[in-house]
Amino acid sequence: MKLSLLLTSVLLTTTAPACDLCGCYTPSAEAVQNSEHGFFASVAEQFTHFGSIRVDGHEVDNPAHQYEDSSITQFVIGQSFLNHRLTLQVNLPYIDREYQRPEGFATDRGSVSGLGDVSLLGRYQVWSYQSARLQRTGSLGKDSIPMELAPHHFTFSALLKGGVKLPTGDSSRILEEFHEVEVEGAPASGIHGHDLTLGTGSYDAIVGAEIFTRFDRFFFEAETDFTLRGDGRHSYHFANDLTWSGALGYYAIDRARTSLALALATSGETKDTDRFQGREAGDTGITAIYLGPKVVANLGRITAEVGFELPVLLNNTALQAVPDYRIHAALSFHF
Numbered sequence: 001m002k003l004s005l006l007l008t009s010v011l012l013t014t015t016a017p018a019c020d021l022c023g024c025y026t027p028s029a030e031a032v033q034n035s036e037h038g039f040f041a042s043v044a045e046q047f048t049h050f051g052s053i054r055v056d057g058h059e060v061d062n063p064a065h066q067y068e069d070s071s072i073t074q075f076v077i078g079q080s081f082l083n084h085r086l087t088l089q090v091n092l093p094y095i096d097r098e099y100q101r102p103e104g105f106a107t108d109r110g111s112v113s114g115l116g117d118v119s120l121l122g123r124y125q126v127w128s129y130q131s132a133r134l135q136r137t138g139s140l141g142k143d144s145i146p147m148e149l150a151p152h153h154f155t156f157s158a159l160l161k162g163g164v165k166l167p168t169g170d171s172s173r174i175l176e177e178f179h180e181v182e183v184e185g186a187p188a189s190g191i192h193g194h195d196l197t198l199g200t201g202s203y204d205a206i207v208g209a210e211i212f213t214r215f216d217r218f219f220f221e222a223e224t225d226f227t228l229r230g231d232g233r234h235s236y237h238f239a240n241d242l243t244w245s246g247a248l249g250y251y252a253i254d255r256a257r258t259s260l261a262l263a264l265a266t267s268g269e270t271k272d273t274d275r276f277q278g279r280e281a282g283d284t285g286i287t288a289i290y291l292g293p294k295v296v297a298n299l300g301r302i303t304a305e306v307g308f309e310l311p312v313l314l315n316n317t318a319l320q321a322v323p324d325y326r327i328h329a330a331l332s333f334h335f
Helices: 003-010 172-178
Strands: 039-055 058-060 067-081 086-103 106-115 119-136 147-165 204-215 218-228 241-254 258-271 274-276 279-281 286-299 302-316 319-334
Touching: 119 204, 258 302, 286 319
Parallel strands: none
Antiparallel strands: 039 058, 039 067, 039 319, 067 086, 086 106, 086 119, 119 147, 147 204, 204 218, 218 241, 241 258, 258 286, 274 279, 286 302, 302 319
């Protein structure tokens, strides 16, 4: 399979980008088809800056200058089987968060870091189609015009995926929910224990689907993921989460061993409010849509990606610190 298809498929890699809690990264099944033995390894970074305060979707002043900088670095290893139709992978995230928030009339500054929740994911290509056109390449004689196939004139693929997230991340920050106290007259905090936790403390199921289509140098892709949360620790239950992403792009360079793709990408998330001690946690629901550019470069078996997103829609419940921007980057190796 032509390596330029690897490039386009990697544009599907940043799944669930709106979910800062998981930040899941899943290299597409098509990408590993270029691997001689189907083995691949990736490292991916998602950095999100939370510097704005919103109440029920409306931005308000931030007199305490509270913020959270969240970095999620994921290490991914995987293997494809059944002629690359089935792909299995393991995601190991390392999370580092720095924050500043009001605590009464004082300022609380700190950081938290460590292993997040490990995910085991599988994806299966349920259908694929490729067509190639004939193009004229020259003449060998008066009546002889040789033709050659132009690969990937049109392609389409569809994949289903599923997996489980394990409660390996430290969820002790959620214990802050038990002793939070609002001080009259003091600024309200938009950063809480459920924002800083490294893990949900629950076994979660992940299901989703991906599609990709290409015509000549243009391509379109879309994916969606639904995370069904289990019962969490410390009487805290995270809400189910629906995320989606899509991109429309163009190959600026499309050669056998070198490719460069530019895309306008969008992503989004919607989740209901969490529950704490059986009651609604009012400051946890959100619906968000992000938009931004993405660039992916391919050199042989190495693929590099970088993207930048800005929120174009943020509807949150109660008072929350919300994202101002996100940066994604990834480096994948295919063996």
